[in-house]
Amino acid sequence: xxxxxxxxxxxVAGVCAWxxxxxxxxxxxxxxxxxxxxxxxxxxxxxxxxLGPAEMLVNDSHGPMRNLLFDLLPxxxxxxxxxxxxxxxxxxADSTFDGAFFIGYHGAIGDANAVLCxxxxxxxxxxxxxxxxxxSEATLNAALLGHHGVPLLLVTGDRTTVEGVQRQMPWVxxxxxxxxxxxxxxxxxxPAAAQRAIAAGAxxxxxxxxxxxxxxxxxxxxxxIDLAKVEQADLVEMIPGFERTGARSVxxxxxxxxxxxxxxxxxxxxxxxx
Amino acid sequence: MRLYVSCDMEGTAGVCSWMQVxxxxxxxxxxxxxxxxxxxxxxxxxxxxVxPAEVLINDSHWSMRNLLWEELPHDVRVIxxxxxxxxxxxxAQAPFDGAFFTGYHAKxxxxxxTLAHTYSNxxxxxxxxxxxxxSEAMLNAAMxxxxxxxxxxxTGDRTIVEExxxxxxxxxGVIVKDAIGYYSANSMTPASACEAxxxxxxxxxxxxxxxxxxxFAPPVELVxxxxxxEHADFxxxxxxxxxVGGRAVRHVAADYPSAFRAFLVATxxxxxxxxxx
Numbered sequence: 001x002x003x004x005x006x007x008x009x010x011x012v013a014g015v016c017a018w019x020x021x022x023x024x025x026x027x028x029x030x031x032x033x034x035x036x037x038x039x040x041x042x043x044x045x046x047x048x049x050x051l052g053p054a055e056m057l058v059n060d061s062h063g064p065m066r067n068l069l070f071d072l073l074p075x076x077x078x079x080x081x082x083x084x085x086x087x088x089x090x091x092x093a094d095s096t097f098d099g100a101f102f103i104g105y106h107g108a109i110g111d112a113n114a115v116l117c118x119x120x121x122x123x124x125x126x127x128x129x130x131x132x133x134x135x136s137e138a139t140l141n142a143a144l145l146g147h148h149g150v151p152l153l154l155v156t157g158d159r160t161t162v163e164g165v166q167r168q169m170p171w172v173x174x175x176x177x178x179x180x181x182x183x184x185x186x187x188x189x190x191p192a193a194a195q196r197a198i199a200a201g202a203x204x205x206x207x208x209x210x211x212x213x214x215x216x217x218x219x220x221x222x223x224x225i226d227l228a229k230v231e232q233a234d235l236v237e238m239i240p241g242f243e244r245t246g247a248r249s250v251x252x253x254x255x256x257x258x259x260x261x262x263x264x265x266x267x268x269x270x271x272x273x274x
Numbered sequence: 275m276r277l278y279v280s281c282d283m284e285g286t287a288g289v290c291s292w293m294q295v296x297x298x299x300x301x302x303x304x305x306x307x308x309x310x311x312x313x314x315x316x317x318x319x320x321x322x323x324v325x326p327a328e329v330l331i332n333d334s335h336w337s338m339r340n341l342l343w344e345e346l347p348h349d350v351r352v353i354x355x356x357x358x359x360x361x362x363x364x365x366a367q368a369p370f371d372g373a374f375f376t377g378y379h380a381k382x383x384x385x386x387x388t389l390a391h392t393y394s395n396x397x398x399x400x401x402x403x404x405x406x407x408x409s410e411a412m413l414n415a416a417m418x419x420x421x422x423x424x425x426x427x428x429t430g431d432r433t434i435v436e437e438x439x440x441x442x443x444x445x446x447g448v449i450v451k452d453a454i455g456y457y458s459a460n461s462m463t464p465a466s467a468c469e470a471x472x473x474x475x476x477x478x479x480x481x482x483x484x485x486x487x488x489x490f491a492p493p494v495e496l497v498x499x500x501x502x503x504e505h506a507d508f509x510x511x512x513x514x515x516x517x518v519g520g521r522a523v524r525h526v527a528a529d530y531p532s533a534f535r536a537f538l539v540a541t542x543x544x545x546x547x548x549x550x551x
Binding site: 064083235237238241263270272273 | 508510511
């Protein structure tokens with residue numbers, strides 16, 4: 001068994017404010033929530049391994065993407081660090097994996113009742129649709145897994161996030177660690193209880209692996225992005241193949257989802273320079 | 275006659291330091307932006323000594339809002355501000371009877387080119403089109419050429435002027451200084467430079483019947499060598515770009531305006547890679 005884990009931080013139990021997850025201007029709470037975050041990843045690994053040995057690749061997918069604390073993780077896993085990965089939160093998720101977990105995930109930008117909801121870069125991305133489907137990070141990332149034939153098995157986060165993923169991918173096991181009360185508050189279970197629930201969820205997900213499907217976007221793949229600001233669209237429309245469809249919107253059509261995904265990464269990088 | 279003027283600043287007489295051309299500088303920049311504007315005015319006056327000309331000036335330096343209105347003829351139009359989709363060639367997507375490049379500088383990597391760079395002095399190492407290493411003048415002249423517009427005049431240091439007139443023998447060159455390395459120059463005075471530019475523009479218009487558009491034959495192959503690996507990492511995210519080395523990317527376009535826009539967006543995106551990860 002070989003599993004891929006993409007771990008984010010906003011969907012960790014208890015998290016309800018940017019300060020708790022901001023690694024760049026560390027607030028005292030970040031050090032604490034970084035531990036809870038690592039423990040949730042550890043719990044997912046432990047739960048999966050209750051059923052047998054599993055090779056693990058963990059992709060630290062939050063902020064600068066170097067948050068996980070090695071000392072709290074099993075010594076035999078591999079970890080992807082650093083945030084300049086061309087496939088970002090799903091780097092190296094190739095066809096050799098039997099399945100994937102998304103731990104600590106959060107809602108799509110624009111979701112009501114989703115703590116710290118955003119889609120990659122909230123200052124640039126206002127909305128993103130692929131083939132007419134409104135996408136969260138989980139949607140975009142699961143589709144890259146799906147391109148490689150890897151099923152998403154488990155998602156953890158707040159109720160909005162988990163139920164949003166399950167509407168698009170009904171097979172996915174979900175662990176709801178909190179109920180969001182708007183964007184900056186949550187009614188959460190404790191970190192210890194969340195870790196127990198995540199371990200149990202990981203185990204259940206693997207027990208149900210035969211029921212799992214892959215999520216893919218069929219070509220031609222049309223990505224439509226609403227930018228936050230007109231000046232960002234001014235820049236993004238210059239990406240080869242992009243079409244300006246409105247003052248703050250662009251469209252990109254191609255047949256290859258990895259190309260679409262990288263073009264999305266280029267979009268938020270480029271848009272951030274406006 | 276419709277005349278297009280793209281004006282840069284590093285090739286202005288006397289300029290030999292970034293401080294003189296940095297809009298945030300309060301000591302030398304205010305003086306040199308005036309000299310820059312006067313060189314543009316001299317070029318327009320030289321052209322108009324031969325024939326009436328409708329003039330579009332594209333301020334093409336840094337923030338692209340350097341020109342001083344009060345130093346310009348009242349009947350010109352000016353494109354100001356940045357970013358612009360065609361950057362130093364904004365407005366030149368439409369045909370003109372001819373174009374002037376004033377205050378231009380040598381390409382990145384050139385010895386004896388005052389403040390030599392090609393669009394960026396931090397993220398690019400070399401830019402080539404169809405195997406030819408390009409200066410801004412060459413990249414921009416090919417954009418003009420795609421619309422049938424010939425470059426008629428270039429002003430700047432000896433290195434850029436001689437390179438451009440060698441590639442485009444119909445272009446009139448006005449050498450306002452000889453670069454002594456990157457940060458020093460042996461220059462004419464601003465007043466003499468304006469006289470020389472006025473005379474050069476006059477000659478350029480008189481000789482314009484011999485001028486031709488400068489073009490690259492399609493398919494247009496753009497190769498960008500980046501300064502750092504991190505810059506190529508970002509450019510490789512773009513659709514249709516191919517990574518051809520640790521610090522090299524390649525893009526092939528069916529037409530030059532597409533290649534030019536791809537170059538501009540790649541350079542912009544590479545700049546974002548310079549920030550702390």
